Amino acid sequence: MEGKPQVEIYDTTLRDGAQMEGVNFSLQDKLRITEKLDEMGFHYIEGGWPGANPKDVAFFREVRKLPLKHAKICAFGSTRRADSAVEEDRNIRLLLESEAPVVTIFGKSWTLHVTEALKTTLDENLRMIEDSVSYLRKQGREVIYDAEHFFDGYKADPEYALKTLQVAWEAGARILVLCDTNGGTLPHEVEEVMKVVRERLGKGVPLGIHAHNDSGVAVANSIAAVRMGAVQVQGTVNGYGERCGNANLCTVIPNLWFKMGVASIPEDRIRKLFELSHFVSEIANLRHDDYQPYVGRSAFTHKGGVHASAILRHPATYEHVPPEAVGNQRRILVSDQSGKSNIVYRAKEMGVDLDPKDPRVDALVQKIKEAENFGYQFEGADASFEILLRETLGEKVKFFDLESFRVIVEKRKEENTVTEATVKIRVDEDVVHTVAEGDGPVHALDNALRKALERLYPALKRIRLSDYKVRVLSEKEGTAAKIRVLIQSTDGERVWGTVGVSTNIIEASWEALADSVRYGLWRKLRREK
Amino acid sequence: MEGKPQVEIYDTTLRDGAQMEGVNFSLQDKLRITEKLDEMGFHYIEGGWPGANPKDVAFFREVRKLPLKHAKICAFGSTRRADSAVEEDRNIRLLLESEAPVVTIFGKSWTLHVTEALKTTLDENLRMIEDSVSYLRKQGREVIYDAEHFFDGYKADPEYALKTLQVAWEAGARILVLCDTNGGTLPHEVEEVMKVVRERLGKGVPLGIHAHNDSGVAVANSIAAVRMGAVQVQGTVNGYGERCGNANLCTVIPNLWFKMGVASIPEDRIRKLFELSHFVSEIANLRHDDYQPYVGRSAFTHKGGVHASAILRHPATYEHVPPEAVGNQRRILVSDQSGKSNIVYRAKEMGVDLDPKDPRVDALVQKIKEAENFGYQFEGADASFEILLRETLGEKVKFFDLESFRVIVEKRKEENTVTEATVKIRVDEDVVHTVAEGDGPVHALDNALRKALERLYPALKRIRLSDYKVRVLSEKEGTAAKIRVLIQSTDGERVWGTVGVSTNIIEASWEALADSVRYGLWRKLRREK
Structure with a gap:
């Protein structure tokens, strides 16, 4: 990465990410994520807000015992209260007591917030920023200044917003982070505003970006800021965060590296982004987003027959980066739009070499088409597909x-x-x-x-069902309609899907259930051979 | 909207959206979505690819019977095959036989695709574009030209990519749409490339944008293109589409209108984006993304105490647009204030005037909270809600x-x-x-x-179930998970929904079934009085 431009990655999964509806990290969860982020080479990990959350006080006590190799731990909090001394401020005291080496202080940039939310004067707000930053610096902490609502504040009163930055910088902040707290700013606005900030503060002042996704452009805003000279990107794993989430670091990091030549975490860790993303969603107990860029299960999945045959010849025809580069993998789905080449490819993935001219391939295509016409769908049912494939080829998979x-x-x-x-x-x-x-x-x-x-078959004890889905195929007929059941199973190492279709939901479930058990056992016994 | 710049919305939910893993629209599904998109004021609806999918042939036959008011139906297909006559091309013939008034032809812009995927010469590819567009024009169709892989093609060989556009334009295409087929392009690259295209083709040539989300910037790329002069945005509802999806029209449309002053669908339909988004996810039988910008359930949800108290004083402090503007609503997770006014509002819609101070309203809020915690959801179950409401007020609805x-x-x-x-x-x-x-x-x-x-109750003969939906609520527990059943019923005049929840799918179905019959009878008898 020598010679390449470089940005710092500041992760706030444990603080802003925990604000997402449905997310609730335990202390143990937070510590496990911290270790993982450190392994990944993230530069800063924001652990929490000790002033707002008692659980976060415990986090900062426990995190000191972890042997972190790379990341600096940050405690997050607001500037001191209005009209009071910084030394006596409870929030500031808790930040110091956290013993975090870095303190991230957020202050108000938007006049509306100063008068409506803080109910104080514009001058007092400036003093609050100055006092808080300089006091924490004097106590030996590295201070990161988060300019809350910076872009909205700039639109409302550019001079005042710029003044808050100036004050934070002169008080000793190491870096000024422009926050799009409400997520309403578009990339071209980020560019315009950053241009002015750089002109007014001078190129020597390091800037960062903190974007929210309310307009669906948090990733674009982050990379726009880097193009304008930002040297720190704040975001979260999987884009977790309040409302619509924060900038997704699993997208920002590979965009910077593969498309803009900007380094952040070490290159060999970029190959672990898939693993990181799934690890954090497991801990958060949230279904992983299949369609997430780079790291989603579907991100390199090809369904159409046209795409599938081209991709076998030349992957770049339909892939913007190689899936392995982020630890993901290519998948070719069998669907009613797919032809022979999809099936040959799928068979190959399963370790079966098929000659496209083999008459059994035609038989298989025919069987799949008939099944799909009846309502079967093999996209989510790789194991049912494999059973069909192997039984058609004469192998015994049904126990x-x-x-x-x-x-x-x-x-x-x-x-x-x-x-x-x-x-x-x-x-x-x-x-x-x-x-x-x-x-x-x-x-x-x-x-x-x-x-x-x-x-x-005692091995069956290991196999359990992890998901069960029901889809009514033809709604017109009400309760007499055809029903498709998809079951996902796992033996702790691998996940497989099976399918059943019937007008009777119990019969459809039985089919998917029986295939699930058959496949799990067949696979287990084959590995033991 | 007079005087505002205007872009056309081209929806490809039914074609590119159907390429998403897990999506499988029936013919009925496609027709229902078409009607809805037309109501919403979308300009173009791409119905499918008759050359690739027999189901799509049936769609174009049936869609002609729908009384659409606004949208034009488009059939999608490729240029003619290499080294053959356009008049004899099966794909082109099927496009004409679809009788769609608009044909969207995609052609190759990228030399790699011409030689590796089509296995033909660069010159023959130009003739294929020219022949296909001009032949369809001569048959009286409006032709939209989709320049597949335009941005990748431009990077590889700018002159050739520009030449394909020129050929399509001169052959009679009404508009040229630049496609980022692999989704690997970033917004600043879209701007740079579009600038050159406009210079070279002239400002009189209308351009469109078709973006995929593999780099997490499909929305940003679409609005960047509009800023550079694009007058058509292609995308899908909820961003459904192959791999990581297409540009999400539920985000693009409000970004254009609220933030850039660019009109697209009528303003009063923008208030229905929430409804549209949920309608399409219901039909696709996909869990709606709570965190989706503008239309997600969490998009205007405030969790932290700081945000919640500020927002009650001044909503703009933490909301980039008012939630009502897209038909969504604010939710404050710590306060039941919003719940109460919601219930009073819904009761009023049902003809029941409730005083918010009535203690029965508190009882109702409590009951609904408990039910929702258990897994009930009254959004799709208006009849179950009304039964709960009326029984709580002392009316006898359960027969x-x-x-x-x-x-x-x-x-x-x-x-x-x-x-x-x-x-x-x-x-x-x-x-x-x-x-x-x-x-x-x-x-x-x-x-x-x-x-x-x-x-x-002989009136029961009139009531029939029109839809039955099953959703598994907690995937972790496999076949022992909690299950929600939604039933839709009709008496030929009106449609109502009911809900049941249990770990036992039969019990959950019974609950929804019993409510359905109760509500239908109660309504019938009340009208006879």
Whole structure:
């Protein structure tokens, strides 16, 4: 990265990210994320706001015990209160007590906020910025100044907004970060405003950017600021943050590196962005966004037949960067728009070499088309596809055959609903007949099937269902419509999907369930060979 | 909007949007979305690619029967094949047979694609563009030319890329649309390239933009193009599209209008963007993205205490536009103030005047909060909400009480699945006990309930279920997760929605079913009074 321009990455997943609806990090969660961000080579990690959140006080105590190699930990807080001494300010005291080496102080840039939210004078606000920054500097802390609502403030009163920056700089802030707190600013406005700021403050004053995504342009605003000379980008992993989120660092970092030649975290860590992104969504207990740029499961997924055949010949035809560059991978989906080349490619991924001229490929294409016409969809059901493929080629993947099942759901007034399922299956020459209860019909069927197979295949204990989706295919017919069930399963190492279709939701669920178990067992036994 | 600059909105939700992993529109879905987009005042609706997808041929046949008021329907397809006559080209013939008044032809701008994907010469590619556009023009179609991979093509060989545009323009295309097909282009590159294109082609040639989101900047690229003079923006509702999606029109349209003063759809329709966005995600059966700019459920949600108190005094302090401007609403997670006024407002819509100080309103707020915590959602279930409201106020809407039900689903190898439901209900002093079969458990329950009530309430014959939707709420628990069922019913005059929630899908379906019948009967009897 020598010779390349370089920006610092300032992560606020633990503070601004935690403001997102549905996110609630425990202390342990925050510490685990901190370790991961440090491994990734992030420069700054904002741990929290000790003045606003008692949990954050504990974080700063515990984080000192972590052997971090790279990142500096930052404590976040506001300027001192109006009309009071900085030495006696509770918020400022808590920032010092956090013992964080870096303190990020946010101050008001927008006159509306000074008069309406703080209810103080414009002059007092300037003194609040000056006192807070210089006091923290005197206590030996590195101070980052976050100019809250800078762009809105600039639009309302440019001279005042510029004055707040000047005051923070002269009081000793190491860097001034322009915040688009409400997320309403567009990239060309960021460029215009930054141009003026650089002219007025001089090129020697380092600037940063903190963008929110309310207009869908947080990433664009961040890279626009870097083009105008910003040397720090604040954002969050996966763009988590209040309302519509913050600038997504998993998008900003590769955009800077691959498209603008601007370095940030070490290049070998960029290959771990996929892992980081999924790690943080797991900890936040949020479904990962499949469509997220670079790191989403669908980001390098090709569905159309035209695209699929071109990409096999020359990946750059439909990929802006190689998926491996961020740790992701290419996927080719089988869908009703896909032809032979998709199927040959998918088979290859599964370790099966198919000659496109092999008549069995035509048989397979035919089978898939018929299944899709009936309502099957293999996009989310790679395992059902693989079972179909291998069985068509003559391999035995179905471990058992269904003899019969019966599900009874019974509800009596003011009593809990009782659900019982019986399953009778044939495994080679054995017939196994079991019964089990469950929270609902599918759960009960799942329990009964496990009971039938676990004695023969203890590996089944490892396999569990991780998602269950139901889609009504033809709404016109109301409750008599055709139903598609998609099930996702995992053995802790790998995830696979299966599908079932029927007018009867129980039968559709059984199909997907049976395929899920078959695939899991087949895979396990094959690896043991 | 007089005097304001204006751009056309070209929607490709039905074609590029359908390329998204997990999206699979039925013919009915596509027709319903078309009607909605037309109501919204969109200018162009791309219906599909008749050459690639037989389902799309049916769409163009059926869409001619819809009484559209505003939008023009477009058929999408490629230029003619290499080394063949345009009159004999199957793809071109299908475009004409679609009878769509507008044909959108995409051609290759990137030399790599001409030689590697088409495997033809650069000259032949130019003739393919020329022949295809001029032939379609001669057949009386409006032709939109999509310059595929234009930005990548321009980077590789600017003169050739410009030449393809020139050829398409001279052959009679009405507008030239620059496509960032791989989504790898950044906003400043869009600006630079568009500047050259305008200089070289002249200001009289109308240009459009078609952006993909692989770098997280599709919205920014679209508005950058408009700033450089583009008069058409192509995109999709919710940004659906292949890989990471297309430019999100639900973000582009309000950005243009509120922030740049550029008109597109009529201003009163901008207030319906929230509704449109949720409608399309419902039809696609995709979870709506809570964090989506403007139209996400969290887009105007305030979590922190600091923000919440400021916002009550002065909304602009933390909101970039008023939520009502796009049909969304402010939510403050710490206060039940907004909940109360919401309920009073909704009751009024149903003809019930409530005093906010009435203690029954507090009871109702409490009940709704508990229900929503449990997983109920009344947005798509107006009838369940009204039943809750009226019962809380002392009105009798529930015509019957459940004594018990039992559902049996039985499957034997190679036989059809048999489903039987028994229902025992109390209507005043009568106990009615019935049994019925059905295609699936919910259908059988529906049949048994009707059998029990039709003798007493012949009006029930008119009521039928028109939609049935299932959503799994907590994916972590697999088949033991909580499930929400939404049922839509109609009596031929009006449509209403009901909801049920349980870990047992049968119980959840029963709840929604019972509410559906109760509401339909109550409404019928009230009108007869």
